[in-house]
Amino acid sequence: MTALLGDYTLQNVMLGAALIGVISGVLGSFAVLRRESLLGDTLSHAALPGICLGFIVTGVRDMGSLLAGALFTAVVAALLMVGLTRRTRLKTDAGLAIMLSLGFALGVVLLTWIQNRGGAAQAGLDSFLFGQAAATTRADLLPMALLTAVALSGVVMLWKPLKLMSFDPEFAAVMGLPVRRIERLLTAMIALAVVVGLQMVGVVLMTAMIIAPGAAARQWAGSLLGMVLLAAGFGATAGISGGLISTLGPGLATGPVVVLVATALALVSLLIAPRRGLLPAWWRRRRRRSHTSTEQILQTVYELAREHGDWRYRVEQGAVDAYHGMITEPQLATLADRGLLISTEHMPDEGPHWRLTEKGQGHAAEQAKRRNERRRWRVRA
Amino acid sequence: MSDLRADIHTPHEPELALHIEDLTVSYGDRPALWDIDLNIPPGVLAGVVGPNGAGKSTLLKAILGLVPRSAGHVRLFGHPYKSQRKRVGYVPQRSSVDWDFPTTAVDVVTMGLYGQLGWWRWPGRRERDRALRALEEVGMEALADRQISELSGGQQQRVFIARALVQKPDLLLLDEPMAGVDATTERSIIDILSRLRSEGRTIVVVHHDLQTVQRYFDWLVFLNVRVIAAGEMAAVYSARNLRRTYGGQIALLDENGAAAPDAPGER
Numbered sequence: 001m002t003a004l005l006g007d008y009t010l011q012n013v014m015l016g017a018a019l020i021g022v023i024s025g026v027l028g029s030f031a032v033l034r035r036e037s038l039l040g041d042t043l044s045h046a047a048l049p050g051i052c053l054g055f056i057v058t059g060v061r062d063m064g065s066l067l068a069g070a071l072f073t074a075v076v077a078a079l080l081m082v083g084l085t086r087r088t089r090l091k092t093d094a095g096l097a098i099m100l101s102l103g104f105a106l107g108v109v110l111l112t113w114i115q116n117r118g119g120a121a122q123a124g125l126d127s128f129l130f131g132q133a134a135a136t137t138r139a140d141l142l143p144m145a146l147l148t149a150v151a152l153s154g155v156v157m158l159w160k161p162l163k164l165m166s167f168d169p170e171f172a173a174v175m176g177l178p179v180r181r182i183e184r185l186l187t188a189m190i191a192l193a194v195v196v197g198l199q200m201v202g203v204v205l206m207t208a209m210i211i212a213p214g215a216a217a218r219q220w221a222g223s224l225l226g227m228v229l230l231a232a233g234f235g236a237t238a239g240i241s242g243g244l245i246s247t248l249g250p251g252l253a254t255g256p257v258v259v260l261v262a263t264a265l266a267l268v269s270l271l272i273a274p275r276r277g278l279l280p281a282w283w284r285r286r287r288r289r290s291h292t293s294t295e296q297i298l299q300t301v302y303e304l305a306r307e308h309g310d311w312r313y314r315v316e317q318g319a320v321d322a323y324h325g326m327i328t329e330p331q332l333a334t335l336a337d338r339g340l341l342i343s344t345e346h347m348p349d350e351g352p353h354w355r356l357t358e359k360g361q362g363h364a365a366e367q368a369k370r371r372n373e374r375r376r377w378r379v380r381a
Numbered sequence: 382m383s384d385l386r387a388d389i390h391t392p393h394e395p396e397l398a399l400h401i402e403d404l405t406v407s408y409g410d411r412p413a414l415w416d417i418d419l420n421i422p423p424g425v426l427a428g429v430v431g432p433n434g435a436g437k438s439t440l441l442k443a444i445l446g447l448v449p450r451s452a453g454h455v456r457l458f459g460h461p462y463k464s465q466r467k468r469v470g471y472v473p474q475r476s477s478v479d480w481d482f483p484t485t486a487v488d489v490v491t492m493g494l495y496g497q498l499g500w501w502r503w504p505g506r507r508e509r510d511r512a513l514r515a516l517e518e519v520g521m522e523a524l525a526d527r528q529i530s531e532l533s534g535g536q537q538q539r540v541f542i543a544r545a546l547v548q549k550p551d552l553l554l555l556d557e558p559m560a561g562v563d564a565t566t567e568r569s570i571i572d573i574l575s576r577l578r579s580e581g582r583t584i585v586v587v588h589h590d591l592q593t594v595q596r597y598f599d600w601l602v603f604l605n606v607r608v609i610a611a612g613e614m615a616a617v618y619s620a621r622n623l624r625r626t627y628g629g630q631i632a633l634l635d636e637n638g639a640a641a642p643d644a645p646g647e648r
Contacts, residue, residue, distance in 0.1 A: 033482060160495050160503075167492065168478045171544075174445050174471050175496035176463070218483060222528055227483050275528075 007247075012136045013200070014243040016144060017258050020197040021235025023148045024206075025213035026155055027193040029224075029231045030186060032214035033166045038093060039078070039187065040210030042100040044194045044203045046077030048107025051128050051198065052114060061124060063140045067147070067195050074191040077103050079184070107203070131202030131255030133243065144196045151192040155228075158182060163224050201255040212262035213238065219273035238262035285326060294331040295367065297324065298340060301354060302364035311361045314344050314353040335360070395459025398423040398552050398583035399444065404453035406436070406443050413439045415606050417453065421585060423551075426578040428588045428598035432627050435605040437587040438474065441554045445471055457552060467497065470550030472541050474557050480529050486540045487512050487525040493544035515547035516540070519573055535566030542573065553577065553584045560589060571597050594618070 024040075031040055047070035054069025055061065077099045085095040111126055124135065155162065161182050164172040173179045190210065197206045213235040214227070221227035242258030271279050300323055305313040320328045332354055335341040340360030344353045356364065394400040397420050404417040414436045421427050429437050442448045444455050446462050457465040470493075490512035491504050498504060516522045519539040529537060538558055545553055555574075559567045574584050578599075588594060594601060594614075601617050603609035603626040610617045610625070 033479075035479075160498070160500070164492055164495055167482045167484065167489070168473070170447060170473055170477060171471065171492075173447055174466075174469075176466050221483050222485065223483055223488065 009134060009136075010243065010247055012138060012141060013133045013246075013254055014240050016136045016141055016200050017133065017239030017243045017254065018236045019141070019144050019148050019239070020200060020209060020258070021213065021237065021239035021262070022232045023151055023193040023196050023235075024209040025217070025231035025233070025235030026228050027151060027186075027190045028210040028212075028214035028235075029217060029228045030162060030166055030214075031190055031210055032218060033224075033227075037207070037211045038096045038100075040190060040194060041207035042081065042096045042103070043074040043078060043187075043191045044198070044206035044210075045100045045107070046103030047071070047074040047191075047195060047198055048128065048203050049073050049103060049110050051125065052107060052110035055114060055125060056110070063199065064143050066128075067143055067198070070195045070198055071191055073103065074194060075188055078187045078191065082184075104203070127202070128198055129202050129204055130253065131198070131200045131205065133200040133246070133254030133258075136200060140199060144199075147192050147196045151189045151196075154185065154189050158185065162186060166224070201258060205255060205259045208259045208263060209235070209238075212259070212266040216262075216266040216269040219269035219276050234265050235262065238265060288324075288326065294334050297328050297331045298335055298360065298364050299367060299371075300324065301341065301356060302361070302368060305356055305361075311356055314355045316350065317352045317354060320354075340364070392459030393456050394420070396423075397421065397456070398425075398458060399585065400456040400459075401444070402453055402455075404443060404455060405451045406439055406448055407451050412451075412606060414443060417608055419602065419608055419611055421583065421600065421602075421611075423458075423583050424578065424581050425600040426574055426584045426586070426598050427600035427602060428586050428594050429602045429604055430588055430591060430594055430626070431604035431609075435626075437604055438556050440604065441471070441556050441585070441587060444554065445469070465552075467548065468551040470545030470548050470553045472545045472553070472555040472558055474560065475534065475538050475541060476561075480532075480537055482529065484529055485526050486521060486529055486532065486536075486543075487516060489529060489540050490515050490543045490547050493547040497548070512543070512547055515543040518546055519543045520569060533563075535562035538562050538566065538570065542570065546577075551582055553582060555584070555586045557587050557589060559593075591623070 028040065031037055050069035050071065050073030051066045052069070053073065054066040057069070058065045081092075081095045081099045084090055084098070085092050090098070114125060124132065127135065161172065161177050164175065164177065165179060165182055165186075169179055172182075193210060194206050197209055201209055213231040216234050217227045217231035221230050238258055238261040242261040243254055245261070246252040246254040246257040269277070271277050274280050297320060300320055301315050302311075304315045304319065305311045317329065317332065320332070329352075332341060332343075336343060336354070340357055340363055341354045342357055344355050399419065399421040401417050401419040404414055404419075405412060406414040417440070429440065431437055439448060443450055444457070444462065455462060457469060462469065487509065491508050493515075494504060494508050494511065498508070513522060513525055516525050519542050521536060521539050521543060524532065524536060529540065532540065542555070542558065545555075553574075558570055562570070574586065574597075578584055586598070588597070595618055599614050600612070601614050602611040603617065603622050605626045605628075610622045
């Protein structure tokens with residue numbers, strides 16, 4: 001293991017993947033909260049022609065100029081998208097989709113053109129499609145670290161405006177914040193995050209890196225700061241463990257493995273996070289079910305009938321389900337077995353209905369009276 | 382042009398909390414507000430009523446500079462909004478934000494102080510104390526550290542009001558604060574607003590429920606793209622003005638018994 005960690009290539013891969021995880025986790029949190037998840041997708045696809053342009057202009061595969069080109073076209077695409085949606089009747093999602101396909105098509109055309117032109121130097125440009133982590137060198141890490149530092153210090157300096165704008169943009173404007181300018185800055189910073197990840201993760205999968213850590217962190221965090229820090233942690237974890245996993249077997253592409261780990265973290269969080277997860281919610285419902293007695297359900301039917309001023313009132317099963325937030329048919333059937341309720345004839349298009357029997361009405365009224373007395377005693381005490 | 386520039390620096394109608402002249406706002410080619418003239422004196426609790434699409438929310442947004450004005454001007458205490466920002470509180474419609482944001486009630490109220498903190502200072506103990514006091518004013522101090530997604534609609538509305546109160550505004554603008562809240566919350570909101578008025582502040586409330594306007598407000602604006610009538614409640618609340626504002630829908634109001642008899646001052 002220590003020998004493995006000492007491996008030069010692996011060190012580069014893990015360091016790079018950790019950087020990508022941190023920056024995309026931090027900026028992705030804002031994209032997730034502002035419901036702009038598609039923005040990362042558009043930015044990364046629109047970065048592809050920029051990579052090609054960077055190569056055409058300099059003629060060499062120099063990471064700095066490739067990333068500069070990528071940043072340039074990504075930001076241009078974002079600005080065009082904003083202009084498009086503001087001046088025409090296009091909605092944001094349509095504008096994003098148009099710029100995404102436009103950028104990607106342009107990128108692929110330029111890519112094939114460069115490849116057909118021949119020359120050894122063009123080798124490896126297509127690795128930007130799905131990323132190629134193993135090729136990462138120390139020299140590649142420097143621009144990545146620099147861009148990460150720039151984006152993170154931007155977030156720190158703009159923390160309060162970013163928070164205000166993510167929660168309530170209108171209120172931010174009322175307070176005198178230059179909302180549009182800050183929105184453009186945020187978009188540019190998300191573009192930085194995308195560009196940092198391009199070489200290792202690739203344009204196609206980068207969007208998952210932007211969304212997954214933020215979505216995972218949202219499940220656990222109770223504050224924006226907590227969410228952003230946690231997303232950075234999740235992103236770094238995905239980067240480092242993805243890098244390690246990909247060394248386990250030959251032919252395991254690092255970028256996709258990193259994305260798989262990040263997505264797995266998000267899925268697990270969606271399932272098990274204590275307050276918001278699916279499983280805890282299911283568990284709470286189950287517990288409520290076992291605590292909701294048939295007696296309470298009888299009371300619900302009784303109350304509904306009383307509100308309608310008719311104890312023979314036919315109560316729809318769906319209404320009882322909705323009131324208790326669970327399927328109440330078993331309890332209703334039990335009550336029918338005890339002779340307290342009757343399932344009544346209903347119209348062909350409607351769901352099942354129930355009404356009180358005379359015995360059920362007497363029983364429910366007795367219970368309600370007792371309950372009210374208990375409540376009165378509690379109030380006095 | 383030159384006298385307009387002078388307008389910005391010398392107070393214009395400073396004795397009025399809100400002074401609007403010739404205001405027109407349009408979305409696309411349809412005017413949302415047309416040639417609005419409106420004066421609201423300080424220290425009143427004013428209601429703005431009108432049918433859907435009458436431009437009630439747009440009026441508040443135009444006052445706050447959130448929507449571009451096609452024509453006209455707005456003065457708050459004699460000055461344009463930009464210089465009066467700190468004296469004005471705004472409570473937007475509750476549905477305008479995503480309440481699933483990861484934050485607590487007291488944190489939302491603290492955000493109301495970000496404007497006063499400027500760009501560089503971070504909120505500290507003092508800001509938290511002020512936010513807690515604002516929450517206390519709306520009876521929400523016990524839920525200060527609760528996640529906002531776990532609050533009821535009425536509680537969320539009170540958090541929004543506290544976010545405006547923490548700025549100690551002289552003029553408070555509220556957009557449908559009673560929409561979708563229970564009767565108890567509505568009662569407590571109107572109590573809070575009445576108390577603020579008795580402290581000498583000016584409050585403008587966009588309201589939708591004609592049954593309660595007479596009880597809640599002492600000043601009334603009938604709005605339907607234009608200002609139909611505005612003034613003290615007793616002077617303007619009349620069946621005629623209701624009919625002129627709501628048009629055909631007035632028959633419904635008569636059934637509910639909401640329409641008032643023609644006021645004595647009615648021409």
